[in-house]
Amino acid sequence: MLTVLLLIAVLIxxxxxxxxxxxxxxxxxxxxxxxxxxxxxRGELRIVQLSDLHMERQSIKPELMAxxxxxxxxxxxVMTGDYLDNYDNLDKFMLYLDELKKVEPQHGIWLVWGNHDxxxxxxxxxxxxxITAKGIRVLANEWDCIEFDNQRLNIIGIDDFCLGKSDIxxxxxxxxxxxxxxLSHDPNIVLHLEEHHKVDLLLSGHLHGGQFKVPGAFKLFxxxxxxxxxxxxxxxxxxxxxxxxxxxMGQAAFNLRLGTRPEITVHTLRxx
Numbered sequence: 001m002l003t004v005l006l007l008i009a010v011l012i013x014x015x016x017x018x019x020x021x022x023x024x025x026x027x028x029x030x031x032x033x034x035x036x037x038x039x040x041x042r043g044e045l046r047i048v049q050l051s052d053l054h055m056e057r058q059s060i061k062p063e064l065m066a067x068x069x070x071x072x073x074x075x076x077x078v079m080t081g082d083y084l085d086n087y088d089n090l091d092k093f094m095l096y097l098d099e100l101k102k103v104e105p106q107h108g109i110w111l112v113w114g115n116h117d118x119x120x121x122x123x124x125x126x127x128x129x130x131i132t133a134k135g136i137r138v139l140a141n142e143w144d145c146i147e148f149d150n151q152r153l154n155i156i157g158i159d160d161f162c163l164g165k166s167d168i169x170x171x172x173x174x175x176x177x178x179x180x181x182x183l184s185h186d187p188n189i190v191l192h193l194e195e196h197h198k199v200d201l202l203l204s205g206h207l208h209g210g211q212f213k214v215p216g217a218f219k220l221f222x223x224x225x226x227x228x229x230x231x232x233x234x235x236x237x238x239x240x241x242x243x244x245x246x247x248x249m250g251q252a253a254f255n256l257r258l259g260t261r262p263e264i265t266v267h268t269l270r271x272x
Contacts, residue, residue, distance in 0.1 A: 019212065019256035023059040026262040028068060031235060031244060034272050035179055035200055043149030047181070048074040048105075049265040051205030052082040052248025053096060054116065055089035057255040060262055065249070066099035072266045075148070076107040080205045080246065081114025081160060081185030087123055090130075097134055107146045109136045110155055114185035114206065115162040116252075139183065141167040143175055151271060152178030161186040162206065162224075172197055179269070187231070187245045188224035190238045199241040201267070209233040209247030213259030233260070 048069050069077065077100060084093050100109055111131070117124055128138045137144065139157020146153050154175050159165035166189060179200045187204035207223060210232055226232070226245075235244050247263040 015258070016256065019258040022257040022261050023057075023251055023255050026060050026064070026068065026249065026264055028072070029234075029263055029265045030268070031265060032268045032270065033201060033242065034270050036272055043151045043271045045075050045107075045148055045151075045153065045269045046073055047076045047078060047203075047267040047269065048072055049078050049080060049203050049244070049246055049267060050100075050249060051080040051185075051203075051246040051263075052114065052208060052250050052252075053079075053084075053093070054082055054248070054250025054252060055084040055092045055096075056086055057251040057253075058092075058249065059255065060249060062096040062099040065096065065264065066103055068264050069100070070103050072264075074103060074105045074266070076146070077103065077105050077109040078155070078181075078183055078203060079109070079111035080183055080203050081112055082116040082205065082248070082250070082252075083111075083114070085116040085119040087120060087127075090127070094130070097131065097136060101134060101136075107148065110139060110157070110183065111136060112139050112157040112183045112185060113160050113165070115160045118160060118163050118165060141165075141170045143171060145176070145178060149271075152176065153269075154178050154180045156180060156182045158182060158184035158189055160184075161189040161192070166192075168192065168197065186224065187238075187243055188226050190241055190243050191225055193239070193241060195240075201269070202241060202243045203246070203267070204243065205246045205248045207232045207245055207247075208252060208257075209245075209260035209263070211247075211251060211258075211260060212254070212256050 143156040158171045182202040
């Protein structure tokens with residue numbers, strides 16, 4: 001009996017050790033998408049997506065993150081929520097932003113909030129001011145646009161759906177013709193976008209690809225409707241809209257990943 005218990009303990013330790021090791025091993029996922037050339041010349045845009053950095057449980061060094069992004073020749077960096085939920089980790093997060101700034105993408109760095117960011121309460125406004133002071137654009141139920149190769153890309157940032165911070169109507173108000181890139185932390189927001197909310201690509205995170213994949217785990221946690229249909233990671237078409245769900249860079253609850261690894265995503269958009 002003692003031998004069996006010892007073997008079980010060794011097995012559990014090995015699995016947990018491997019799961020922790022995974023948090024140090026980021027993967028770079030390349031996603032290519034062809035868009036309608038509605039506005040002018042053929043064009044190409046490389047967008048790096050970072051999601052769920054979770055400073056409280058982040059294993060990847062900021063220098064490694066920045067090197068991966070620099071090597072990807074990013075034109076634009078977008079961040080889709082959940083950076084920290086404890087203000088004590090502010091300085092650590094600022095180090096990651098400083099490394100991102102060194103990459104100097106042509107069209108800047110843009111971000112939206114996730115549910116964990118809102119756990120900061122009123123201090124999220126202080127965080128927004130610090131981020132904006134670094135020249136990084138915070139989109140909270142609003143939009144702006146960039147132009148490249150005679151194409152317009154509208155960047156629409158919808159605040160976190162999980163905690164009821166989203167205002168879809170306000171986010172799309174006044175959006176002009178062009179490609180619509182939507183940033184929103186919780187991918188379940190797509191189920192609440194109507195036909196007139198034109199979305200070429202929605203980038204999100206929140207689900208961590210399951211993080212510690214156990215069959216049926218999503219049935220135990222209230223993560224929304226999409227996971228119930230096994231829509232938890234990668235590119236999907238939901239109600240006619242393209243949705244990409246990043247596995248994220250950090251971890252929630254435990255610094256462990258099994259069946260998934262931290263992700264940095266490179267999206268290449270091309271005009272047809």
